[in-house]
Amino acid sequence: MTDKAQPPTSGTTTPAGPSAVRGASLLIALQIASRAATFIANQLLLRFLTAQLLGVATQLEVYYLSVLFFARESLRVAIQRQGGRENTADAKDGKFKKDKSSSSSSSQSAVNLAYVSILLGVLVALLLGQLYLMSINKTTDEDNEHPPFLVPSLYLYAIASAVELLSEPAFVVLQLRMQFGARAAAESVATVLRCATTLGAAVLSTHLTSESGVGLDIGVLPFALGQLAYGTGLLAVYVWFGAGLARLDGFSLFPRRLSGANNDSEYALQLFDRPTLHLALSMSVQSIVKHVLTQGDTFLVSILSTTTTQGVYALANNYGGLAARLLFQPIEESSRSYFSRLLADDGAAKNVKTDKKDKKEQENAPTVRAARDLQTLLKLYLLLSLVVTAIGPAAAAPFLRLVTGPRWAASGAAATLAAYVWYIPLLAINGVAEAFVASVATEAQVYRQSVWMGGFSAVFAAAGYVCLRVLDGGAIGLVAANGINMACRIVWCLVFIQHYFSKRGVSFFGDVTSTLMPHPLSVLAAVVTSTAVRRLVPVAAATAGPAAQITQLIKIAVLAVPLLVTV
Template sequence: MPSQNATGSSTQALRGASLLILLQVVSRAITFVANQVLLRFLTAQLLGVSTQLEVYYLSVIFFARESLRVAIQRQDSSDLSSSTGKGGNGPRNNNNTSAQAAVNLGYLSIALGIPLAFLFGWLYLSSLSADTLAAAPNLVISLYIYALAAVLELLSEPAFVVMQTRLQFGTRATAESAATFLRCLVTLGSAVWGASGDAGVLPFALGQLSYGAGLLAVYTWHGAGLANREGFSLLPRRITTNSPASNDNKDRLPSFTLSYFYRPTLQLASSMMAQSVVKHVLTQGDTFLVSVLSSPTAQGVYALANNYGGLLARLVFQPIEESSRSYFSRLLAPSLSSTNTIMSKETTTIKEARTALQSLLKSYLLLTLAVTTLGPAASAPLLALVAGPRWAGSGAAACLAAYTWYVPLLAINGVAEAFVASVASEGEVHAQSAWMAVFSVVFAGTGFTLLRVLDWGAVGLVVANGVNMACRIVWCAVFIRRYFAAKGVGFDLTEVLPSPGCVLAGALVSQVVKRAVASVEAPIGAPKAVEELVKLAAVALPFVLVVAASERRFLYSAFHAVRGQQQMEQ
């Protein structure tokens, strides 16, 4: 039975990742087109202010729900189903107790988000100068609208967490697609409407408000339907034991705080809160560092490289990271069943988790081998087509070329930290938080040296991020090996590496394209850029064939594993 459940979860997670990747592609395409049009109506300074407002918005959302989301995904539903049941106002059957517990915990995100919106808003307004307020019309009202948008998005959290625990990725794809389309429509419409006047950053605020409203509407609709069919409530309700219902406090489950919030999940979320703070600082650290240590030119160059160079991470890696975190959390969730059941599960699911993690890491490395081989040479012609030849002499192409070496680190770190978040104990989470704080100091020191001392500009910021990411990967690698060793299963890191033939082919091809394609600093027009990309494609095709031939066994086994899971589900 555990194997069948794990297989079902694996297939659902795979399909969920595919849906999320498709969602990211569509959403980013729509957003990219909308941003290109918005540039005609907004100045660079207003775009900078809108970025600050977005950081404010993301900070409220992140601190309010991130740790709770991770903890809820690791909630042991078998424990809840076996120890709870009907109660005064509780869910109607044992199977939906976990859903009601998730809903109740979702309301904590709302309770956290409202005061955080006020606190962060006050801190942001206090940091603004009179010149900034004068140069950015409607900034204060826009901040209030961003705060309201954050609260609206958090109101959808109770329905979202239920969908996430049930692996209802289709609902998420529908909600985020509709919300993204609505945001782009409102943002563009309000920007065009206010073009004759001075709308400032108000179009961005109205667009974000429509995004939050869209999410809330779709999640509430689908969540209400699921709740009606399965007998739980989207409103918070008490959860009681299997004993007959009464008003006596003896019926209240000791594992629940105030008979609403599942205590083990609540404790895990609390322990992860400190890690969430550090993680968010590290995530937004490049934004803070570039604003303090670099020149305006370097800020613009890095922003361009980050937007275009990070597309692969946002389109592919992020959805897979979210799906793998959900998959490993459910597959390796601790159970309170008998000892024999636990041992049986370890002999099956632990090995399955090892195989899945190794396959995912190796797939990432094969993909990023192509990125690092072809990406540096492709940066100049691609940038000339997208941003125009005037960016070639600014160092943007060199920064984008350096960013292609940062992409593999993003990929490996994302899936490694997703696995750690799925299985780490409270003590291990605290240890990770402490080490991440150390890595943040390393990041700041490296950034200061490269930006202020060596004057590497935007390229230095990419390298500093790479050093920080490499430190985090090393910590995760040590944790993963220790985790599987403690379970009696070996984890050989060399098995995830590409074959020597692939590495040799990548080294040779990178030298060929370096000589065949124009230099990253050479200004080129659109016709020349197309010509250079054709040359690159001519070299890339045999390279891909060599990689496919060298890794044919791995690719063949991965294809049949996926196909076999789909056939078993059918």
């Protein structure tokens, strides 16, 4: 194995399955390590935070993520699709050319497009920042009183988003070459810097004396400083690796006119690939709707509840979403890259013949491989869901009390976290299903999906209003509304997937019982385990001390062993 710190070699990377698997494994390991560091830092930070501060910090994080999402998401997907098409076009007799000039041109095209993200990011940061300032100026009640340093923190988040977007030209090239080692190094360094800066600022503020003689209250400023450190770390490492690759392949990390780009029908301003721009534009509408749906819980709760309630929900959402960030997100990103490359030449995935003479060739056809791999992912997710939903709800209360203390456990976050456990399987299935759709959908299909997503957003808003205002469900009602919305999105994706494969002569679902559904014995084991856990871990135990919480968690872990063996 080559040293990950060395610049990659020139040439086009083949869309091989093992590369995607190694990439996913590396990203999962990275996520586990970085989230572990973030988790430890957050546990220490919770000793300095109130629910209101956590709620405001969540709002600022949504602002930051919104800027990044609107600026780069659709362009990232389009550039990845462009890379898949060029790799397929360069293929000959199943082998890929290692043409340095072609590789350099492809990389330069990706770099040029990345600067569109930077420009968009600056504009979006200004627009959303102004909207956020207008919204906070309207809050006058005591419960929503602004914490100190809120406006400077907003400015720091805006600067941090711009700094992170400056790393986009290097990132897209490294991603096209599947240089996951560079990404692992960048995110590791950035995570350490963020944790150290955030925790250091919070601890330092307690040692600084204010006029009242107590520790200086700097509000959410530690989070803003930590985010700025994170963006700076990403930029430094990505530029280091990107510059090495640029020297090797002869392209620039700055915008440069493409050689032979005199055809205005293919290139805009001799800089940007028109088909990729058009695809990114078509995906941008879908991206906006998708982001509103993804962050819709935060938008909705900010409208219908106080910042204290937002903090309680944010805490449950952070812990409940750990699985999504640790495991599902890296798999989703790698799946999108893998399926884009595997199915880039859609002409090779036309109707798969059933001639016995070509049976071996049929089994290795890209469409058949894609169907088999997607079925495997969905089956694994369903098995994982059995384990999570069997033991997760009962483990929520003792876990939360142990890691956050009695104040947070008594705030209602434990019940919200228990409800969130049932939402995790929907997150997992939707993530990989939408990754496949994004990999193969045409522009017309992307537009159609955007229309449906708009309808689902209306369903989500209606469900949220009923759950929060009519039924007064609080944060638990918000989880239920998200579940309804996510189920709608999953159904649409599964219909699309079935149509995609059936059009190419592949039966994706076939016998659902044997291909996707867990074995009846596994389901029975999950039901028995869930019943046993609820009886062994009574609700009253949630108010006991740390030793009792550890005992309850050990009991749950012991009961989970037979379930895992059965599955």
